[in-house]
Amino acid sequence: MAAATTYSELIERVLAGDIRALARAASIVESQSKPARDLIAALFARTGHAMIVGITGPPGAGKSTLVDQLARVIRGQGRTVGIIAVDPSSPFTHGAILGDRIRMQDHHADPGVFIRSMATRGRLGGIAQATLEMSLLLDAAGRDVVMIETVGVGQDEVEVASLADVTAVVLVPGLGDDVQAIKAGIMEVADVFAINKADLPGAERLEQEIRAMQSLGAESERANSAPVRRVVATEGRGVEELLAVIEAVFAKRKRKGERAGTWAVRLRELLREDLMTGLPEHDVQAHAQRVAMKLEDPYTAVDSLRKAICG
Amino acid sequence: MSIPIRVLVAKPGLDGHDRGAKVIARALRDAGMEVIYTGLRQTPEMIVNAALQEDVQVIGLSILSGAHNAIVPRVMELLREKGMTDVIVVVGGIIPDEDAAELKQLGVAEVFQPGASLDKIITFIRDSVKQVA
Ligand SMILES: Nc1nc2c(ncn2[C@@H]2O[C@H](COP(=O)(O)OP(=O)(O)OP(=O)(O)O)[C@@H](O)[C@H]2O)c(=O)[nH]1
Ligand SMILES: [Mg+2]
Numbered sequence: 407m408a409a410a411t412t413y414s415e416l417i418e419r420v421l422a423g424d425i426r427a428l429a430r431a432a433s434i435v436e437s438q439s440k441p442a443r444d445l446i447a448a449l450f451a452r453t454g455h456a457m458i459v460g461i462t463g464p465p466g467a468g469k470s471t472l473v474d475q476l477a478r479v480i481r482g483q484g485r486t487v488g489i490i491a492v493d494p495s496s497p498f499t500h501g502a503i504l505g506d507r508i509r510m511q512d513h514h515a516d517p518g519v520f521i522r523s524m525a526t527r528g529r530l531g532g533i534a535q536a537t538l539e540m541s542l543l544l545d546a547a548g549r550d551v552v553m554i555e556t557v558g559v560g561q562d563e564v565e566v567a568s569l570a571d572v573t574a575v576v577l578v579p580g581l582g583d584d585v586q587a588i589k590a591g592i593m594e595v596a597d598v599f600a601i602n603k604a605d606l607p608g609a610e611r612l613e614q615e616i617r618a619m620q621s622l623g624a625e626s627e628r629a630n631s632a633p634v635r636r637v638v639a640t641e642g643r644g645v646e647e648l649l650a651v652i653e654a655v656f657a658k659r660k661r662k663g664e665r666a667g668t669w670a671v672r673l674r675e676l677l678r679e680d681l682m683t684g685l686p687e688h689d690v691q692a693h694a695q696r697v698a699m700k701l702e703d704p705y706t707a708v709d710s711l712r713k714a715i716c717g
Numbered sequence: 718m719s720i721p722i723r724v725l726v727a728k729p730g731l732d733g734h735d736r737g738a739k740v741i742a743r744a745l746r747d748a749g750m751e752v753i754y755t756g757l758r759q760t761p762e763m764i765v766n767a768a769l770q771e772d773v774q775v776i777g778l779s780i781l782s783g784a785h786n787a788i789v790p791r792v793m794e795l796l797r798e799k800g801m802t803d804v805i806v807v808v809g810g811i812i813p814d815e816d817a818a819e820l821k822q823l824g825v826a827e828v829f830q831p832g833a834s835l836d837k838i839i840t841f842i843r844d845s846v847k848q849v850a
Contacts, residue, residue, distance in 0.1 A: 508755060
């Protein structure tokens with residue numbers, strides 16, 4: 407590749423809408439190195455325009471199909487879209503199969519839809535930081551709506567979702583694990599529930615279950631209960647309504663000045679991942695040994711580790 | 718940890734099964750690569766657009782339908798148009814020798830016949846990516 411490409415040049419091209427440059431910048435951001443930070447820092451002044459939507463839910467819930475349909479509606483309104491589709495890397499080989507594009511084929515001739523598949527790459531601190539940085543890149547590149555698809559099975563994915571401006575949790579009837587998914591902490595991050603595959607039996611029951619859970623909350627929370635919408639992603643049914651609800655949540659947040667609140671969550675996450683990745687593995691092992699042998703108590707160990715990071 | 722090689726595996730053509738492509742995709746994943754898998758019936762436009770957005774170093778085309786003479790030249794043409802000549806293209810499928818030679822002339826890095834060992838494919842991709850970098 408053209409090794410002479412400087413960041414200012416690259417940034418200029420990204421801002422001018424050059425897709426190749428955007429894809430290259432995305433690779434830099436993914437690499438999680440110092441250049442990634444420099445790039446995002448340089449672009450940061452250009453961010454803040456996009457609505458960042460997290461789409462999460464159990465495997466096979468229809469998240470990609472739904473994202474594809476949301477993209478269609480958003481494009482129909484003349485706005486541009488950026489999509490980040492996150493899938494897990496193998497913890498053993500670090501390889502990954504990223505297959506979400508299979509359900510997002512209709513936009514290939516449309517430069518207004520940019521799709522990027524991203525593997526979790528076994529990052530020590532989790533995937534949230536990389537995903538946030540990728541959203542900021544797409545935001546700076548002028549995408550009006552950025553959607554992040556993650557499989558909502560683990561804590562990491564829930565964290566990714568919580569970094570978005572609005573988080574939609576996709577659930578499906580009849581899997582039996584609905585309630586389990588709700589338990590796994592997904593309930594708390596949901597700003598909107600999408601009950602997908604509403605063409606299958608059980609959608610109504612699932613909706614009732616969600617509402618029942620919501621009614622268990624405190625009075626003040628109940629008033630702010632996440633809206634529930636039924637959709638059939640494969641047919642595009644209910645998708646416009648879902649988008650409208652997502653937009654409404656976003657608009658309300660902006661009005662109430664909650665963006666600072668979102669940034670508080672993001673800063674905590676950045677700091678957490680920063681500390682995790684800054685942790686010298688060798689030192690962790692050494693202290694673990696000492697604690698296991700009762701030569702040191704765990705708090706003393708954590709104190710010295712903190713000193714090792716902060717210098 | 719080094720950054721994994723990113724490969725797009727696509728199955729162009731109209732025939733309806735992608736078992737071969739999936740076997741390759743899994744083998745590359747197990748070799749530590751990130752495989753963007755786009756599924757069946759990919760047109761050259763879809764393939765090159767996905768490769769562009771995903772910033773892959775390698776495109777692997779699995780072609781069984783004998784459509785290689787129509788599809789591969791168009792893919793190479795689109796890559797040139799978009800300034801993506803540094804992307805390594807490999808083709809797998811039942812491809813007659815004289816056609817394989819022609820595809821290589823067009824810039825295809827290697828053609829793998831059915832039965833080519835997965836190890837050979839993996840090694841080829843690793844070596845080629847190293848050379849470009
Ligand atoms: N019946 C029905 N099937 C659907 C609907 N939406 C999606 N599907 C199907 O569900 C399957 C999974 O869809 P995806 O969009 O790949 O689901 P996903 O949640 O992105 O899956 P992962 O990324 O693998 O977790 C596909 O076979 C879809 O066709 C729907 O509304 N109704
Ligand atoms: Mg998906």
